[in-house]
Amino acid sequence: xxxxxxxxxxxxxxxxxxxxxxxxxxxxxxxxxxxxxxxxxxxxxxxxxxxxxxxxxxxxxxxxxxxxxxxxxxxxxxxxxxxxxxxxxxxxxxxxxxxxxxxxxxxxxxxxxxxxxxxxxxxxxxxxxxxxxxxx
Numbered sequence: 072x073x074x075x076x077x078x079x080x081x082x083x084x085x086x087x088x089x090x091x092x093x094x095x096x097x098x099x100x101x102x103x104x105x106x107x108x109x110x111x112x113x114x115x116x117x118x119x120x121x122x123x124x125x126x127x128x129x130x131x132x133x134x135x136x137x138x139x140x141x142x143x144x145x146x147x148x149x150x151x152x153x154x155x156x157x158x159x160x161x162x163x164x165x166x167x168x169x170x171x172x173x174x175x176x177x178x179x180x181x182x183x184x185x186x187x188x189x190x191x192x193x194x195x196x197x198x199x200x201x202x203x204x205x206x207x
Contacts, residue, residue, distance in 0.1 A: 089202055096197040098138055104190055105129065105140045111183035112142065117161050126154035 109129045116124045123144065130141045144154035164176030 089205060092201040092205060093198045096201045097194050100190065100194045100197050101139055104187055104193070105142070107186055108183045109140075109142050111186060112180055115177075115179035115183065116158070117177060117179065122148055123154055123157055123161075 109127070113124055113127055116127065118124055126144045126146050128141075128143060128145045132139050132141055144158045147153050148157060158180065160174060161177050162180040163178075164174045165171070167173030
């Protein structure tokens, strides 16, 4: 095998390794960001009985070309109202109408979702760090 062939073999080996490291880096950042958002929502959710907070579930979705998490309020309150609906009302509020004075939103979900801003940059930085580490 000549020098160019050896170099090409090494190049293709590096691409395969770097590709796997990029995937792993992406998953790590997604895991960390999801943990931060989930914990932030749990901490910030308005608590009267604890039922709404305890209904918050995080489910990993890992299949095919998709990797991530579903974070949602599951189940119903004792009065039969879906927890997700209660969370939406508390998060966004409801406008005043003829029958009610309205409710101001607390934005406890929306404010935590904002923590995902810049996620692509974090993923890119993690991938770059792994590649740099691989090349040393």
